[in-house]
Amino acid sequence: MSCDAFNRMASAYLDGELTAEDRRRFEAHLETCDACRRELADLKRLTEDLDMIRFKEPGDEELARYWSGVYNRLERGLGWILFSVGAILTLCYGAFKVIEELIRDDTVSNLLKVGVCALIAGLVVLFVSLLRERLVVCKVDRYSKEIER
Numbered sequence: 036m037s038c039d040a041f042n043r044m045a046s047a048y049l050d051g052e053l054t055a056e057d058r059r060r061f062e063a064h065l066e067t068c069d070a071c072r073r074e075l076a077d078l079k080r081l082t083e084d085l086d087m088i089r090f091k092e093p094g095d096e097e098l099a100r101y102w103s104g105v106y107n108r109l110e111r112g113l114g115w116i117l118f119s120v121g122a123i124l125t126l127c128y129g130a131f132k133v134i135e136e137l138i139r140d141d142t143v144s145n146l147l148k149v150g151v152c153a154l155i156a157g158l159v160v161l162f163v164s165l166l167r168e169r170l171v172v173c174k175v176d177r178y179s180k181e182i183e184r
């Protein structure tokens with residue numbers, strides 16, 4: 036078993052979720068690899084710390100931090116949604132205006148018109164896709180923060 040595979044199984048091992056076969060291979064690697072033994076000890080300590088936090092009654096300070104976290108996330112989320120909608124509307128409007136002007140202008144060659152239209156359409160698509168990616172990252176961030184708690 037490689038150290039990589041070992042590390043991927045480590046938390047399942049601590050939770051007792053490995054099959055007998057995987058467990059045997061996991062423990063065989065543990066015998067031979069100092070680095071992974073240390074890694075597992077660290078993970079175990081971390082897991083125990085997390086369990087302690089989880090079972091502790093939340094104090095006032097913790098509650099305040101929690102709610103300010105929720106507020107921050109809402110604010111951030113709302114900001115992104117407003118920004119996205121605004122940016123997309125502005126961009127579409129601007130693109131539409133440019134295309135309209137361009138098509139009306141008889142001095143511009145058709146090839147250039149097609150080129151500029153493709154350029155603008157490409158920009159809009161790229162921008163929307165960037166924003167979508169950004170929103171997905173937000174969601175993933177939120178998920179990983181929940182895991183940390």
Ligand SMILES: [Zn+2]
Binds near residue numbers: 037068071
């Ligand atoms: Zn190893």
